[in-house]
Structure formats: structure tokens, C-alpha cells
Amino acid sequence: MTFPSSEPSAGDAAVVFDGVSKRFAASGESGAFTALNNVSLAVGRGSITGIIGRSGAGKSTLIRLVNGLEKPSSGKVLVDAVDVGGLDEAGLRNLRRSVGMIFQHFNLLSSRTVFGNVALPLEIAGVDRRAIEARVRPLLDLVGLADKHARYPAELSGGQKQRIGIARALATEPKLLLSDEATSALDPETTQSILELLKRINAELGLTVLLITHEMEVVKAVTSDVAVIDKGEIVERGHTFDVFTHPKHETTRALLSGLPGSKLPDAVARGLRPAASAGDRAVVRLTFFGATAERPLISQLIKSVGAEVNIIAGTIDEIGGKPYGSLVVAYATDAETSGRAERFFTENGLVTEVLGYVA
Numbered sequence: 001m002t003f004p005s006s007e008p009s010a011g012d013a014a015v016v017f018d019g020v021s022k023r024f025a026a027s028g029e030s031g032a033f034t035a036l037n038n039v040s041l042a043v044g045r046g047s048i049t050g051i052i053g054r055s056g057a058g059k060s061t062l063i064r065l066v067n068g069l070e071k072p073s074s075g076k077v078l079v080d081a082v083d084v085g086g087l088d089e090a091g092l093r094n095l096r097r098s099v100g101m102i103f104q105h106f107n108l109l110s111s112r113t114v115f116g117n118v119a120l121p122l123e124i125a126g127v128d129r130r131a132i133e134a135r136v137r138p139l140l141d142l143v144g145l146a147d148k149h150a151r152y153p154a155e156l157s158g159g160q161k162q163r164i165g166i167a168r169a170l171a172t173e174p175k176l177l178l179s180d181e182a183t184s185a186l187d188p189e190t191t192q193s194i195l196e197l198l199k200r201i202n203a204e205l206g207l208t209v210l211l212i213t214h215e216m217e218v219v220k221a222v223t224s225d226v227a228v229i230d231k232g233e234i235v236e237r238g239h240t241f242d243v244f245t246h247p248k249h250e251t252t253r254a255l256l257s258g259l260p261g262s263k264l265p266d267a268v269a270r271g272l273r274p275a276a277s278a279g280d281r282a283v284v285r286l287t288f289f290g291a292t293a294e295r296p297l298i299s300q301l302i303k304s305v306g307a308e309v310n311i312i313a314g315t316i317d318e319i320g321g322k323p324y325g326s327l328v329v330a331y332a333t334d335a336e337t338s339g340r341a342e343r344f345f346t347e348n349g350l351v352t353e354v355l356g357y358v359a
């Protein structure tokens with residue numbers, strides 16, 4: 001098994017997918033449906049790793065393999081170096097105590113109070129009442145809901161319900177937290193507060209977080225590492241900053257195109273052609289990082305290339321706390337102008353991507 005250099009070695013990984021395939025029997029059809037095809041991926045201990053992909057790409061199937069809710073058709077899933085496929089019932093129960101999970105629709109029991117919901121995994125594990133009290137109270141403090149301990153889920157907001165879901169997932173002191181679209185049912189502000197809580201838990205408890213989401217904002221805000229899954233295969237992976245600033249696979253680009261600042265104005269997007277005709281202008285995305293992001297780039301660009309450079313879109317943003325900028329410019333494709341532009345890009349260490357050509 002070999003992983004890219006950005007990934008931890010199997011020994012440093014909280015979770016390893018080693019050549020995992022998952023086929024489902026297709027009812028009424030011959031053969032089987034391949035939901036995952038030879039997936040190899042290592043999730044670094046202490047990381048917040050995101051798995052992104054379109055609907056039906058295989059994200060839920062992948063995450064459900066980690067706590068044994070699904071079994072691989074071939075290959076292995078290792079959690080803390082233990083082969084999940086080799087566990088008997090007792091082994092699976094132990095595994096599920098060391099792997100917490102939170103869900104899009106919270107999955108709280110409506111007949112139990114907040115306290116009762118968080119206490120449930122401990123009751124199932126046979127922990128005595130006093131130890132349960134001693135564990136649940138600080139967890140409710142951690143998620144900021146100590147005053148709601150006697151309330152029922154129906155009396156809570158979505159964000160509060162997810163906080164209870166998080167407290168419940170942490171009750172058995174897991175080393176790994178799985179998050180299945182945990183913020184997808186929440187408004188942006190509540191999403192932000194839940195992400196802050198996940199970051200705090202990751203930093204303070206050293207918990208590894210493996211999350212699946214279709215929300216690129218979530219991945220950008222909270223993950224250190226990301227893998228992109230498409231039709232059951234991992235098509236791109238790496239540190240989130242690198243993948244988001246240099247997306248290589250077409251699926252990654254498509255997923256990222258919805259992020260604010262990535263979208264071209266409609267009028268430009270409509271007129272974009274893949275090849276240049278005479279008199280066209282090239283539309284180029286420039287990405288810049290670190291010190292470059294702080295320089296007066298636009299005025300230097302216009303000075304170097306000429307006043308015929310148009311600024312079409314631009315954004316300064318942060319990924320995982322690291323600043324970066326993105327600027328979309330258009331300029332004439334004659335040899336002299338493009339030569340000046342390319343020299344400027346190289347001299348300034350800008351990453352460029354030709355998006356197309358417009359009249």
C-alpha cells in the first residue's frame with residue numbers, strides 16, 4: 001500500500017482504507033453496483049479530514065465502513081491499526097465506543113431529556129449512575145448547554161440539537177469522531193458555531209475528526225486535509241490548502257466552483273470559449289499566497305502588462321487560517337502582451353490557470 005507524501009504513514013494514521021471496494025447487490029438487475037472501487041486513504045491522527053464528493057459518490061458508504069456499519073467487499077479498513085473486518089460482535093461494540101458519530105438529523109431520542117440522550121451510550125456500556133453524572137455534566141458544559149440538561153430535544157434549536165449529538169458522541173471518550181453531513185441541516189451562522197466547536201474539540205481533546213460533506217465552505221473552514229471522491233474512487237487528496245488552491249481533478253474544480261470568489265460573472269462565463277480566435281482576450285485565474293497576497297499586485301500587473309488588462313473577479317480569503325488571493329484577469333492574446341503577462345506571472349510566483357477566451 002503506498003500513499004502520497006502528504007498522507008501519514010499507516011502507523012501514524014487513525015484510519016487506513018487499504019484497497020477497499022464495496023459492491024452492493026443490485027435488486028432486479030444482473031451483477032452488482034460498485035459503490036467504492038479500490039479506495040486507499042490514510043486519515044492522520046489528530047487531523048480534521050474531509051471527504052467531499054457529489055451525491056452518490058460513495059461518501060456515506062466510506063464513513064460507514066469505519067464503524068463497521070458496512071463491511072468491505074474486498075480490502076481492509078484499519079482503525080488504530082485494528083482490522084474492522086476481523087472483529088466479532090464484542091469487538092465491534094468496543095470499536096463503536098472508541099468511534100463517535102454525529103449525523104445530519106441529529107438522531108436524538110425524543111422521549112429522553114438532553115441529559116438522558118448524552119447518558120445513553122454510557123448506560124448501554126453498563127457505566128454506573130454516579131460515573132454517568134460525573135461524565136455527562138462536563139460534556140454539557142463543553143458544548144455550552146449545561147442549563148438545558150432537563151429539556152427535551154423538541155425544545156431545542158437545530159444547533160443545540162447538534163451540540164447534544166456531539167456531547168453524546170463524546171460520552172464514551174472516543175479517539176475518532178465521524179461526522180456525516182453534521183451541519184447540512186443548519187443555517188450558516190449555526191454551522192459556523194458547530195464548526196468552531198469541532199475545531200475546539202479537535203485541538204483540546206486531540207480527537208481525530210473524519211467528516212463527509214457536500215459543503216465546500218465547511219471543508220475550507222475546518223479541515224486540515226481533504227480527499228475528493230468521484231464515482232467510488234478517490235480522485236484527489238492532500239492538505240486542504242493545497243487542494244483548494246491548486247485543484248487538479250475536474251471534479252474538484254467543479255465542486256470548488258461554487259465557492260464565493262471562484263465564480264465568474266455570468267456574462268463572462270457565458271462568452272467563454274476553449275480556444276482563442278483572432279482578437280480574443282485570454283481569461284486567466286491568478287492565485288497568490290503568503291507575502292505575494294500582501295503586495296500591491298494589481299497596480300504592478302497593470303504597469304508590467306499594460307492598461308489593457310481587465311480585472312474580472314477577485315477575492316482574498318483564508319483556508320485553514322492561511323491567507324490566499326485569487327484574481328481573474330483578461331488580456332489580449334497577441335504575442336507581445338501575453339509574453340509580458342507570462343513574465344510577470346513567473347517573476348511574481350503566481351499560479352495561473354487559463355479559464356478560456358472571450359471576444
Ligand SMILES: Nc1ncnc2c1ncn2[C@@H]1O[C@H](COP(=O)(O)OP(=O)(O)OP(=O)(O)O)[C@@H](O)[C@H]1O
Binds near residue numbers: 025055061
Ligand atoms: N445498501 C445499499 N444497497 C444498494 N446500493 C447502495 C446501498 N447504499 C448505497 N448504495 C449506492 O451506492 C452509491 C453511493 O452511495 P452513498 O450513500 O455512499 O453516496 P454519498 O456520496 O454519501 O451520497 P449523498 O451525498 O447523496 O448521501 C449510491 O449510488 C447508492 O445508491
